Amino acid sequence: MTELAAQQKHFLSDKVSHFTESVIREMTRQAMLHGAINLAQGFPDFPAPAEIKKAAQEAIGADVNQYAVTWGAGSLRGAIARQMQTWQGVPVDPEKQVTVCCGSTEAMIATLLAVCNAGDEVVIFEPYYENYGPDSVLSGAKPRFVKLHPPAEPAGEWTFDERELRAAFHKHTKAIIVNTPNNPTGKVFTRAELELIRDLCVQFDALAITDEIYEHILYDGTQHISMASLPGMEERTVTINGMSKTYSVTGWRVGWTIAPPRITDAIRKVHDFLTVGAPAPLQEAGVSALSLPESYYSTLALGYRKRRDRLIPALEEAGFRCFRPRGAYYVMTDIRAFGFSDDLSFTRHLVSEIGVAAVPGSSFYRDPRDGAQQVRFAFCKRDETLDQAAQRLRKLRRAG
Numbered sequence: 001m002t003e004l005a006a007q008q009k010h011f012l013s014d015k016v017s018h019f020t021e022s023v024i025r026e027m028t029r030q031a032m033l034h035g036a037i038n039l040a041q042g043f044p045d046f047p048a049p050a051e052i053k054k055a056a057q058e059a060i061g062a063d064v065n066q067y068a069v070t071w072g073a074g075s076l077r078g079a080i081a082r083q084m085q086t087w088q089g090v091p092v093d094p095e096k097q098v099t100v101c102c103g104s105t106e107a108m109i110a111t112l113l114a115v116c117n118a119g120d121e122v123v124i125f126e127p128y129y130e131n132y133g134p135d136s137v138l139s140g141a142k143p144r145f146v147k148l149h150p151p152a153e154p155a156g157e158w159t160f161d162e163r164e165l166r167a168a169f170h171k172h173t174k175a176i177i178v179n180t181p182n183n184p185t186g187k188v189f190t191r192a193e194l195e196l197i198r199d200l201c202v203q204f205d206a207l208a209i210t211d212e213i214y215e216h217i218l219y220d221g222t223q224h225i226s227m228a229s230l231p232g233m234e235e236r237t238v239t240i241n242g243m244s245k246t247y248s249v250t251g252w253r254v255g256w257t258i259a260p261p262r263i264t265d266a267i268r269k270v271h272d273f274l275t276v277g278a279p280a281p282l283q284e285a286g287v288s289a290l291s292l293p294e295s296y297y298s299t300l301a302l303g304y305r306k307r308r309d310r311l312i313p314a315l316e317e318a319g320f321r322c323f324r325p326r327g328a329y330y331v332m333t334d335i336r337a338f339g340f341s342d343d344l345s346f347t348r349h350l351v352s353e354i355g356v357a358a359v360p361g362s363s364f365y366r367d368p369r370d371g372a373q374q375v376r377f378a379f380c381k382r383d384e385t386l387d388q389a390a391q392r393l394r395k396l397r398r399a400g
């Protein structure tokens with residue numbers, strides 16, 4: 001190391017020096033660089049509902065331009081509490097249990113910072129959404145991974161081994177992160193699975209921190225069950241959700257936590273010092289969004305089911321083995337047929353030669369080898385985008 005490099009390193013936090021940059025965000029930059037179709041980062045390329053865009057414009061017009069209450073506008077917290085009651089039958093006190101954050105991303109890190117001490121462990125199912133690893137480290141905790149095993153048949157379910165999960169819990173376990181519907185696998189956790197996790201949380205006095213951002217994006221008759229709705233979990237669950245995916249506004253950065261009052265107090269303090277608050281006019285628009293009729297949600301899910309069923313056959317035709325998602329808007333694929341040594345060289349080829357960006361599987365695993373033959377595609381895109389991607393993917397050559 002040169003003297004200058006050594007000095008620069010001296011300035012950096014040890015925590016951060018172990019991070020790699022977000023691969024998902026990097027793939028978006030690569031897609032732009034190569035003019036590729038971006039099926040990497042999970043954001044819709046179609047408009048948000050007109051009524052909520054109008055509500056945001058009106059809020060700015062009405063000069064809702066200064067800070068909202070730091071833990072969220074009262075009207076939005078009320079709407080969030082009502083939704084939790086309506087969809088999950090969980091009573092929520094908006095004054096004591098809801099904190100509005102800058103997206104569910106901030107909600108997750110604020111929660112972990114609020115609950116973790118050095119030496120604590122956080123159980124995470126892998127493959128996992130890449131933020132959870134660094135989030136745990138930033139909060140001083142150690143991530144402990146438990147595998148979700150891919151199904152033997154493409155139409156089967158990703159499952160975890162009860163013994164492996166049990167073995168991950170012990171006296172230092174502070175929390176488990178449960179992301180259902182799951183990114184990247186599309187798994188929707190069943191009641192029986194959630195009950196098993198609940199029993200371990202109770203036995204080891206651990207929290208469940210749930211990421212439910214895809215709650216309304218469900219297929220094949222699956223049902224979303226909030227961990228907080230399970231008897232015994234209301235006192236030990238932090239439910240994280242947000243507007244991004246349900247209302248197609250990933251750039252608005254409005255998310256929230258629902259937690260017991262004592263935990264909410266701690267989350268609110270961290271949130272306040274981190275960001276002060278989420279964008280005030282967009283919180284107003286959130287009230288309109290959360291007041292959309294029930295039909296909005298069934299139409300949303302149907303639209304995504306059609307997109308899933310448009311992309312998967314195209315991927316299969318091109319040679320991918322697809323694991324059929326039951327929820328969320330990603331499809332994990334097996335790339336063995338193409339004969340590449342690893343997922344990074346494959347996605348590089350895909351973005352630069354074929355013109356389609358995807359996320360290398362290794363970015364969802366602690367050990368990159370576990371994802372070396374997997375790639376994730378996002379299908380939250382217009383039909384034209386998916387069809388254009390399908391056309392380009394036909395140029396892919398299988399090995400042998």
Ligand code: GLN
Binds near residue numbers: 040042043183378
């Ligand atoms: N959740 C989305 C994904 O997995 C977007 C993540 C992000 O970049 N914030 O692609």
